[in-house]
Amino acid sequence: MKIKIDGLECEANYGEYILEVAKRNGIHIPTLCHTDALPGQGSCRLCIVEVIEGGKNKVVVSCLYPVTNEIEVLTNSDKIRRMRKNIIRLLAARAPESEHIRKLKEEYKVPEEKRFNVDKGEKCILCGLCVRACEAVGVYAISSVNRGITKKISPPFEEPPEDCIGCGACAQVCPTGAIALKEFEGKRVIWDKTFELVKCSVCGNYFATCEQYEFLKQKYGLEAEEFLCDKCRKKSTAQKLIF
Amino acid sequence: MVEDNMPDKKTVLICCGTGCLANNSYEIYRELKKRVEAAGEDISVKPVLKTTGCNGLCEKGPVITILPEDIFYCKVKISDVDEIFEKTLLKGEIIERLLYLDIKTGKKVKSHKESEFFKRQKKIALRNIGQIDPANIEDYIQREGYRALKKALFEMSPDEIINEVEKSGLRGRGGAGFPTGYKWKQAKKINSFPKYVICNGDEGDPGAFMDRSVMEGDPHSIIEGMIIGAYAVGAQKGFVYIRDEYALAVKNVSRAIKDAYGRGFLGENILGSGFNLDIEIVRGGGAFVCGESTALMASIEGRVGEPRVKYIRSTEKGLWGQPTVLNNVETWANVPVIVDRGAKWFSSIGTEKSKGTKIFSLVGKVNNTGLIEVPMGVTLREIIFDIGGGIPGGKKFKAVQTGGPSGGCIPESLLDLPVDFDSLDKAGSMMGSGGMIVMDESTCMVEVARYYLKFLSEESCGKCTPCREGIRRMLEILEDICAGKGREEDIELLLELAETVREASLCGLGKTAPNPVLTTIKYFKDEYLAHIKEKRCPAGVCKELTSYRINQELCKRCGVCAKKCPAGAIFSKPKSPYVIDNNKCIVCGACREACRFNAIEVMGRREG
Numbered sequence: 001m002k003i004k005i006d007g008l009e010c011e012a013n014y015g016e017y018i019l020e021v022a023k024r025n026g027i028h029i030p031t032l033c034h035t036d037a038l039p040g041q042g043s044c045r046l047c048i049v050e051v052i053e054g055g056k057n058k059v060v061v062s063c064l065y066p067v068t069n070e071i072e073v074l075t076n077s078d079k080i081r082r083m084r085k086n087i088i089r090l091l092a093a094r095a096p097e098s099e100h101i102r103k104l105k106e107e108y109k110v111p112e113e114k115r116f117n118v119d120k121g122e123k124c125i126l127c128g129l130c131v132r133a134c135e136a137v138g139v140y141a142i143s144s145v146n147r148g149i150t151k152k153i154s155p156p157f158e159e160p161p162e163d164c165i166g167c168g169a170c171a172q173v174c175p176t177g178a179i180a181l182k183e184f185e186g187k188r189v190i191w192d193k194t195f196e197l198v199k200c201s202v203c204g205n206y207f208a209t210c211e212q213y214e215f216l217k218q219k220y221g222l223e224a225e226e227f228l229c230d231k232c233r234k235k236s237t238a239q240k241l242i243f
Numbered sequence: 244m245v246e247d248n249m250p251d252k253k254t255v256l257i258c259c260g261t262g263c264l265a266n267n268s269y270e271i272y273r274e275l276k277k278r279v280e281a282a283g284e285d286i287s288v289k290p291v292l293k294t295t296g297c298n299g300l301c302e303k304g305p306v307i308t309i310l311p312e313d314i315f316y317c318k319v320k321i322s323d324v325d326e327i328f329e330k331t332l333l334k335g336e337i338i339e340r341l342l343y344l345d346i347k348t349g350k351k352v353k354s355h356k357e358s359e360f361f362k363r364q365k366k367i368a369l370r371n372i373g374q375i376d377p378a379n380i381e382d383y384i385q386r387e388g389y390r391a392l393k394k395a396l397f398e399m400s401p402d403e404i405i406n407e408v409e410k411s412g413l414r415g416r417g418g419a420g421f422p423t424g425y426k427w428k429q430a431k432k433i434n435s436f437p438k439y440v441i442c443n444g445d446e447g448d449p450g451a452f453m454d455r456s457v458m459e460g461d462p463h464s465i466i467e468g469m470i471i472g473a474y475a476v477g478a479q480k481g482f483v484y485i486r487d488e489y490a491l492a493v494k495n496v497s498r499a500i501k502d503a504y505g506r507g508f509l510g511e512n513i514l515g516s517g518f519n520l521d522i523e524i525v526r527g528g529g530a531f532v533c534g535e536s537t538a539l540m541a542s543i544e545g546r547v548g549e550p551r552v553k554y555i556r557s558t559e560k561g562l563w564g565q566p567t568v569l570n571n572v573e574t575w576a577n578v579p580v581i582v583d584r585g586a587k588w589f590s591s592i593g594t595e596k597s598k599g600t601k602i603f604s605l606v607g608k609v610n611n612t613g614l615i616e617v618p619m620g621v622t623l624r625e626i627i628f629d630i631g632g633g634i635p636g637g638k639k640f641k642a643v644q645t646g647g648p649s650g651g652c653i654p655e656s657l658l659d660l661p662v663d664f665d666s667l668d669k670a671g672s673m674m675g676s677g678g679m680i681v682m683d684e685s686t687c688m689v690e691v692a693r694y695y696l697k698f699l700s701e702e703s704c705g706k707c708t709p710c711r712e713g714i715r716r717m718l719e720i721l722e723d724i725c726a727g728k729g730r731e732e733d734i735e736l737l738l739e740l741a742e743t744v745r746e747a748s749l750c751g752l753g754k755t756a757p758n759p760v761l762t763t764i765k766y767f768k769d770e771y772l773a774h775i776k777e778k779r780c781p782a783g784v785c786k787e788l789t790s791y792r793i794n795q796e797l798c799k800r801c802g803v804c805a806k807k808c809p810a811g812a813i814f815s816k817p818k819s820p821y822v823i824d825n826n827k828c829i830v831c832g833a834c835r836e837a838c839r840f841n842a843i844e845v846m847g848r849r850e851g
Contacts, residue, residue: 043706079746082739083746086743087708087747094712115730126706146705147705149701149714
């Protein structure tokens with residue numbers, strides 16, 4: 001079916017989300033909590049757009065609004081820009097230390113905060129992607145705790161999480177760099193827990209934690225004879241295909 | 244429906260709703276029972292004693308009704324039991340002292356039906372409450388309970404039931420007012436099984452107890468409604484989601500479900516119709532947001548109670564991704580009556596777009612605090628001044644807050660507004676689930692907005708940015724204004740944030756959260772300006788912006804204020820009026836409460 005995004009006619013499949021259609025047609029809509037690997041979060045609200053349907057305007061999040069009619073979409077109307085700017089202002093007061101948020105703030109010309117008590121040292125915007133990544137891995141080491149303005153992301157009892165395998169999926173998926181992951185001397189520290197790293201048996205680089213390797217071996221029943229990092233595995237697979 | 248069922252047998256109905264229970268009504272029941280049993284064969288007519296659900300007149304509890312004479316006693320104490328037994332039960336004498344005093348007419352009334360409080364009400368959802376023992380299924384059946392179910396199962400097709408409900412104009416009583424029949428139709432259409440029906444009993448609004456009273460006082464009306472709804476849409480499993488704090492509701496609904504199974508109204512092959520339905524209770528997790536339908540479903544599924552976007556409706560993909568009909572307690576309780584008496588009858592009550600009646604819990608600064616059910620379209624003035632008996636203590640009405648924490652405050656100028664879904668929406672408030680909080684002139688409207696935002700900031704699930712962060716920042720501003728640190732541009736900023744929170748939030752909680760702020764700014768802007776510009780709280784509530792002064796001409800030198808002052812801040816010199824020492828005053832307001840001559844004046848922030 002045909003929909004119009006900012007005046008441009010786009011082809012969309014029934015049920016497809018507006019954000020996907022926009023992306024395919026080169027129309028940029030800013031996002032924070034959206035990633036193709038874990039879609040459907042809808043919490044940051046940065047990707048709001050106006051949908052005009054049957055003569056009525058409504059504000060929806062483009063990452064989750066399915067196209068079911070021949071609608072018109074405005075991704076950058078005055079109203080959307082004003083509200084998006086407010087959302088960025090709110091996020092910037094919440095997570096002032098995030099580089100990514102700072103860039104958004106500049107892009108949307110949000111002035112320096114003079115009215116709100118800015119949260120010092122904070123980077124997390126509570127989008128919840130880390131929790132979903134951890135669930136997707138199958139570990140469930142972290143969760144959101146509390147609700148409302150006291151909500152936060154935390155391992156159980158705010159202690160180094162027993163179940164964490166140190167895979168770092170949470171840190172990787174975090175849009176604002178809020179989860180600290182440090183590596184030094186064959187060790188990785190995340191969520192205040194220290195892990196031993198294993199070396200790639202080909203290139204000799206550290207690439208995963210022992211716990212992570214054990215977890216994956218058990219989960220997928222792998223009989224691993226050699227520890228291969230991503231790069232070397234790709235190389236090895238390619239070579240096997242060629243020869 | 245039986246409106247005036249007067250048993251021939253002498254019956255004593257003792258209200259055991261939560262309010263009356265807290266005032267020892269169960270003890271009264273036990274004492275009276277003891278007396279009746281002790282009298283044994285000595286009395287010619289042995290009265291039947293029944294504990295019932297909430298009568299509605301909680302302010303005057305514990306209340307007792309004696310049938311068939313229909314004598315209504317209020318504020319009954321355990322020490323009154325002997326007298327009630329001796330005089331009223333044995334001799335048929337009326338005890339004047341215990342009768343209800345109608346504030347409007349200044350007269351004592353014998354039967355509650357003669358009082359303004361009851362006369363103006365129309366009870367559909369509350370039809371049985373106060374008349375039956377909720378723990379006794381026979382009581383419900385005697386009042387034509389489960390008759391609608393039989394009609395639905397054996398005389399009507401599912402489509403006919405849905406049509407009837409749709410034609411009745413019944414709209415969801417949980418808050419949004421979504422047409423019930425249309426919802427059912429959507430769920431029926433989807434060819435995907437299993438389907439579910441849910442009763443939302445997670446009533447969380449401060450000051451609201453409509454659903455609690457129905458669940459406690461007439462649980463079978465909900466269960467019957469759910470069976471009819473499940474049959475209509477093709478569901479075989481139902482859940483009653485009850486707020487965990489409602490222990491008595493859980494107890495009474497559990498009992499009712501068990502009894503309904505026992506009588507063949509639930510389970511397999513219901514009444515031989517071939518239709519199966521199981522219903523179970525889920526106890527809520529204690530979060531306000533779990534009253535939001537999608538968060539509620541997440542909670543039933545065992546996940547964190549956070550809402551999801553509703554671009555795809557629950558009637559298509561609800562509980563466990565299956566078609567689900569979720570209705571509020573009061574909505575379900577209306578269903579059997581509609582099926583029994585027909586859509587035409589039901590739609591003759593109410594306004595053009597809001598049919599039937601609505602239950603309200605009327606609380607705050609109003610004489611008759613309690614539970615009422617009125618036809619849609621009555622005015623706020625009728626509810627507050629006729630049924631509610633006006634404002635206590637001769638004070639002036641200021642505002643009424645409808646629709647729970649995210650409803651709005653409606654000022655005196657709109658008191659003639661008809662109470663229906665659309666009129667309240669238009670005024671910037673909402674029907675909500677039916678909480679109605681009356682405020683008098685001693686209420687500060689900025690503080691009211693602050694209070695509700697504080698509640699919402701704690702009860703937002705915290706999932707989406709506009710709701711979590713927006714409410715938090717709006718609260719920050721309101722706290723500043725109440726503390727005398729408001730800035731001139733704050734009102735503008737509040738309005739701008741309100742737009743973002745309302746439009747961009749994920750669920751209904753966030754979308755309506757700015758209402759208390761928007762309506763107080765709209766109708767009471769002068770109070771905001773007084774706080775911000777003059778550093779003065781006109782109602783004398785915000786401590787930082789209040790000081791008291793004794794009007795030297797009005798002061799009669801009685802000295803009550805000085806006696807009541809806990810800080811020793813009030814003193815006098817011989818033969819001259821009293822004075823307040825602002826350096827010692829803690830702005831508690833005790834003097835103002837105590838003064839009978841209105842000599843204590845509210846002033847702005849104290850100097851220095």
